[in-house]
Structures are given as structure tokens and as C-alpha cells.
Amino acid sequence: MYTAAANVAERQLAPPSLAISTVIFALRPSERSGRPTLWIPLVRRIREPFKGMWALPGGPLTHSESLQDAASRNLRETTGLAPSYLEQLYAFGGLHRSPTQRVVSIVYWALVQPTEAALADESENVKWFRADRLGGLAFDHNTIIDYALWRLRNKMAYGSIAYHLLGEYFTLAQVREVYEAVLDRELDPANFRRQVKATPEIEETDQYLQGGKHRPPRLYRFSGRPGLDPDNRSTP
């Protein structure tokens, strides 16, 4: 009782602590169908609160780095990944996010290319999960991931963001598969290719992808620049 009261008092005095977390998306083949699906790496908590549960990778903000630098650093430290796309998602600051203290989390979301995702560290305490089968996570991390998914789908519908989930060269069918995986519906191949080919950021190469048991598709590449965040705006 007394200790509980003391905790409340301590909570009132200490300033809210600031943390950075990241929702990382990558494409991986589904176990059964083999089609690409969205996956997210999570880390197991090794201390209270929520000890033993899975959570988003994250950590504190150090003094010598910007928010975005902090995000990509702890992304590298916990999963070994270097994102091809990194953008601020939202600042979560609800009063009861953590049972022990008031924490404000500035959350980023990242896309990594499949070649990188394959190299990612995986261990007892770092594991990849299908974005649609996560189970219950620590803190409010399910809410955060839901919102990140919503943002991803939204950006996908307009922006040219899908390409950051692919390697440098890709076929138009691969782009379509990305859309199908993220939006979770099938798209007409012919109409989809007409639309993609109309966007000027996509350039034809004269390479073809060999190896399929069918006509080899042409390879394309993406020549657009990342984003329009305040943090990224200066870099033209």
C-alpha cells in the first residue's frame, strides 16, 4: 500500500521519459502459398514490465542524435537491419501506456528490402512474425502496429512507396504482388501494369528475369526519392 502510494508520488515528480520505437515491415514468402506477405520483427522483453512478452524494438534517445538517427540506430542494434525507408509514424503519449512510469514513445516505421531482411539477426529474443498473426504484445504495441499498417496501406494507395519493399530491379508482377500483399486483395494484372507504366519514376531496363517456367518478364527500376518529412525535406 505505502509503496504503491510512493510509486504514484515518484511518477508525478519524474519528467515523462522519452523512448523511440520502430515498426519494421519486410516482405517474406508465406509458409504455405509461397506468395509474399508482410512480416514484422519483434524482440522479447527481458525485464519487467511485460517480461517475456514480444514488443517493438526500441530504446532511449541519446543526446547526440536526432530522432530519426535514434530510430535507425536501435533498429540496427536490435535486428541488424538498415532500412531503405524510414519515416516518423506518431508520438504516443497516453497516460497509462506503461504501468510503471509515464512514457512518451516517438514511433517510426521502416521498410526493408527482402535481401536485407533475409540477413537479419534472428535469435531466441528476436523473431519475425506475420503482420496479421501477432498475438498479444507488450504495452500498447498492438495498437501502434495497427496504425502503422493503416498508414502503410494508405501511402501505398497513392505514393510510390511499394518499391522500398523490393530490391533495385523488379518485374511489374512483383510490384503487383506487393500491392496484393499489403492491400489484401487481387488486382487485374493488365490494368495494374498500365497504371504503373504510366508513372514516370519507373524506368524500363533492357534486362529480363530468366528462370521462370514461362515468358521472361522485363526488369524495371525505381528512380524516385524517398519522402517529404520535415526531417527529409532538405535532402533533395
Added chain:
Amino acid sequence: MYTAAANVAERQLAPPSLAISTVIFALRPSERSGRPTLWIPLVRRIREPFKGMWALPGGPLTHSESLQDAASRNLRETTGLAPSYLEQLYAFGGLHRSPTQRVVSIVYWALVQPTEAALADESENVKWFRADRLGGLAFDHNTIIDYALWRLRNKMAYGSIAYHLLGEYFTLAQVREVYEAVLDRELDPANFRRQVKATPEIEETDQYLQGGKHRPPRLYRFSGRPGLDPDNRSTP
């Protein structure tokens, strides 16, 4: 010399402080043309750094309130305004935003209706400025406002956000003027009205606005709900 070194050391030790600021938009008639234009209220800084310069209204985050509550509270305290729309903009956390200490600012943006904006406190230290004629502000506040303007224009192009800058009842021509003011270009009245009338959230009333020197236009109202932020999501 020594004191400067001491400051650096202090800066390294103290945790980054957390602040909340708000970019507030309202429509006001331009001085000359009388057409509605975008205005923003700013407060004058009464202490260093940037003493005497204009800045966004803001303040610290207290322990008993969520981020959004903090935003609407200090908005009410500094300007007397209650926003009809309030959404998180971005968390700014660059290393050198403030010359004296590391500050992370979580910035919100708000829309207020013209009836409210007219009532807003204005004083020696609180003043409204046209969004396109601000001059140099304290900290990185010009950058922040640029980004808020970009977001406003973006949301306007899709979402049904323009109505939060108007009162409960409005004519279709008034909606068009909002779009023209924010997007800074003229729109065809007939085509614009066709589009607006096609959105289901706009409902006809059987009231008409009298008083003009021309055919009285029909009044409409907006029946849509605010936003899709994580903070607003639970409220259906």
C-alpha cells in the same frame, strides 16, 4: 570559456525536455480584398532565448494529461480558443532547435471556426498573422508552419476537412472560398459544386442565406466525423 564548457556538460546530462506546441489555423477576411485567407495566432516570447520574437503557442507537458489534452489546454490558455479540429502534426527533435537545451517538441495543428476566431484574445503578446506573411519566428517555427501548411493542403485535397474552418451552416460558395484560400488557386464554381454535392457527408438544409445582392444560396451542413488518429480512433 569554462561556463560554456559547463553548459555543454549540463546539456549532456539532463534528459531532453518535452514540449507541446500548436499551429492554429483560422479563416479571416483579407484586409483589402475581403476574401477569406488563412491566419495563425502567435505569441511573443517574454524570456530568452528569442526574447521578443513571435513563436507558436506552446508549453510543457504535465503529468495528468494526454498529449492531445495538453495541446488543447495550452491553446485555450494562450489564445482562449477551443479548436473544432485537432490533430498531431509531427514530433520535432533536431539537436539544435533551441540554443540553450535539447528540446523535443510534439506539435499539433488545429482548425478553429470563424465565430470562435473572432472571439480570440488578442493583446500585446498575442497577435494574428496571415499565414503567408509571417516574418522570422523563434526557433524552427517557420519550418514547422511550412510543414503544417503542406499537411493542411494535402488533407484538403482529399479528406473532408475544410468544413472545420466554417460554422455549422454554410453555402457551397463558402466551401469553395476555403479551398481557394488554402490551395491558392481559383476553382470552377459549377464543377466544384458538383463534386461537393456528390460527397454523402454534405447535407442540404431548406434554409437559404439572405442578405447578398443576388440570388440567395442554399445552406448546407456537414455531418462527418473528425479523424482517424490513434488518439481519436476509439471514439466512433
Added chain:
DNA sequence: TTAGTTCTAGTCAATTTGACTATAACTCCT
């Protein structure tokens, strides 16, 4: 009564979208 103004409904061609068909180009199997 008439001129001036904005509101409002409508037309029409140009563009975009969605559903679909047909041919091309490869691999695998016999």
C-alpha cells in the same frame, strides 16, 4: 422595369478506369 450579380442545372468532349480478349515468348513434358 431593367441591369447586375451569383446560384444552379445541364451539355459535351477528353480523360481515366474496369472488365475483358488475344497474341507473344518462354519452359516442361512426351
Added chain:
DNA sequence: AGGAGTTATAGTCAAATTGACTAGAACTAA
């Protein structure tokens, strides 16, 4: 060597949307 199977790619056509424009309706001011 010659299909059969499979995906790539181009193209057609009707429906829906958009942009530019015309014209009448309904008010005020003179």
C-alpha cells in the same frame, strides 16, 4: 521436335469521372 502449360504484354470497349463551357433562375439595386 512439337505440343501443352504458364505468364507477359498489348490492345479493345463501355462506363465513370473530369474540365470547359452555356444558359436559365432568382435575387438586389437603381
